[in-house]
Amino acid sequence: MSAEWLRRAIRDFLIREPRRFVFEPPRSLELPQVSSADLYIHVPFCKSLCPYCPYNRVLYDAALVPPYIKAMHAEIDRYFSLLGAVEVDSIYIGGGTPTTILDELGPILEHIRRRFRHRGIIAVETTPDDLDSENLCKLRALGVNLLSIGVQSFDDRYLRLIGRKYRASILRPVISNALSAGFNAVNLDLMFALPGQTTDEALADLDTALNLGVKQVTVYPLFTFPYAAAGRHLQLQQVAFPKLSTRRQMYKAIHNDAIAHGLNRVSVWGFKKDDADRFSSVTRNHYIGIGAGAGTHLPGLFYFNTFSVAEYIRSCSENVLPVALQMSMNSEVERFFWLYWRLYETSIPKDGFARLFATDMRLKSLLSLARGLHLLTDNGNSYVLTERGSFWIHLLQNYYILNYIDKVWATSMRDPWPARVEL
Numbered sequence: 001m002s003a004e005w006l007r008r009a010i011r012d013f014l015i016r017e018p019r020r021f022v023f024e025p026p027r028s029l030e031l032p033q034v035s036s037a038d039l040y041i042h043v044p045f046c047k048s049l050c051p052y053c054p055y056n057r058v059l060y061d062a063a064l065v066p067p068y069i070k071a072m073h074a075e076i077d078r079y080f081s082l083l084g085a086v087e088v089d090s091i092y093i094g095g096g097t098p099t100t101i102l103d104e105l106g107p108i109l110e111h112i113r114r115r116f117r118h119r120g121i122i123a124v125e126t127t128p129d130d131l132d133s134e135n136l137c138k139l140r141a142l143g144v145n146l147l148s149i150g151v152q153s154f155d156d157r158y159l160r161l162i163g164r165k166y167r168a169s170i171l172r173p174v175i176s177n178a179l180s181a182g183f184n185a186v187n188l189d190l191m192f193a194l195p196g197q198t199t200d201e202a203l204a205d206l207d208t209a210l211n212l213g214v215k216q217v218t219v220y221p222l223f224t225f226p227y228a229a230a231g232r233h234l235q236l237q238q239v240a241f242p243k244l245s246t247r248r249q250m251y252k253a254i255h256n257d258a259i260a261h262g263l264n265r266v267s268v269w270g271f272k273k274d275d276a277d278r279f280s281s282v283t284r285n286h287y288i289g290i291g292a293g294a295g296t297h298l299p300g301l302f303y304f305n306t307f308s309v310a311e312y313i314r315s316c317s318e319n320v321l322p323v324a325l326q327m328s329m330n331s332e333v334e335r336f337f338w339l340y341w342r343l344y345e346t347s348i349p350k351d352g353f354a355r356l357f358a359t360d361m362r363l364k365s366l367l368s369l370a371r372g373l374h375l376l377t378d379n380g381n382s383y384v385l386t387e388r389g390s391f392w393i394h395l396l397q398n399y400y401i402l403n404y405i406d407k408v409w410a411t412s413m414r415d416p417w418p419a420r421v422e423l
């Protein structure tokens with residue numbers, strides 16, 4: 001039985017109307033009118049390209065920054081002309097490394113505030129070697145509320161292995177300064193199941209972070225998709241993907257250690273203390289993506305901008321949205337999209353489930369089976385994944401969802417304007 005056959009069988013069972021998912025170039029992109037949406041801004045520039053990272057990024061080139069910023073301004077104006085002054089509930093700035101163009105982010109955020117009604121949070125991800133005292137002050141002055149720092153490890157051996165250029169010795173003062181800078185929340189990204197890493201070493205990294213006073217951590221292993229088609233595209237053969245048994249052992253130990261430190265699980269990989277605001281990058285509902293390779297999800301529609309920085313700049317200069325691939329989403333797909341992200345958050349609100357799946361006996365049967373297998377519990381208002389259930393959702397993400405992302409991204413990295421991607 002092939003993995004592709006199994007993926008298709010699962011999809012056809014869950015979604016009553018068996019279908020292929022097809023991304024195609026937009027012939028006439030008609031945006032649904034919305035009153036509110038979140039906003040994602042993609043900054044592709046990095047001063048060094050970490051070999052494990054699958055995201056759309058290029059080496060920082062000062063000559064590319066002005067035209068890229070100009071293109072983002074044009075794209076913001078284009079959305080304003082199509083949608084009007086929608087309310088922006090949150091702004092998430094990712095990459096790449098957004099702080100490579102920190103001084104240019106201010107005008108971008110001011111432009112957004114002029115065009116849209118922004119009243120929510122601003123979240124930024126960054127790397128430790130960009131967080132000196134001056135940059136921390138600049139981030140706060142921009143109105144950034146939530147900060148995520150890609151620490152990955154406190155051990156120099158593993159930092160070298162995954163291609164990080166900083167030394168572990170800078171991390172403690174950087175994190176302490178960030179925690180005292182006045183952000184609503186500071187999240188640390190840590191990696192585990194690195195080649196040769198032991199469970200005790202992974203727990204030591206987690207304990208170090210929490211003993212510094214961090215109230216939220218995202219702890220994740222190397223994912224499958226950088227080592228499939230996208231991995232070959234990025235020439236990543238030197239780092240081996242960890243064994244399932246290794247990930248299972250480490251995940252359970254990390255989960256239990258985080259709970260013992262007084263944190264609660266807020267996603268498959270995320271843990272935080274109750275009194276901390278939550279940093280979250282992926283579980284937004286409807287959002288608009290600005291930048292090369294950024295995705296957009298609006299009611300009934302999902303699409304990607306071209307991944308090519310040069311083509312993104314050229315397209316925006318012609319006053320058109322730089323959309324390379326789009327896929328329509330019917331109500332059946334939309335409701336499973338909602339369910340998947342609630343599973344990622346490890347909690348399914350009962351009222352939302354009843355509203356979307358009230359007549360779906362297959363889903364109700366699967367829910368009962370999951371409870372019988374101790375993958376889910378019922379806390380009264382929600383169905384909550386257990387530690388065991390969270391790990392198996394991680395496997396679903398790796399072997400099912402990320403396989404699709406891998407195919408779309410690998411194609412988009414090779415071709416700025418793909419003719420078609422069928423999943």
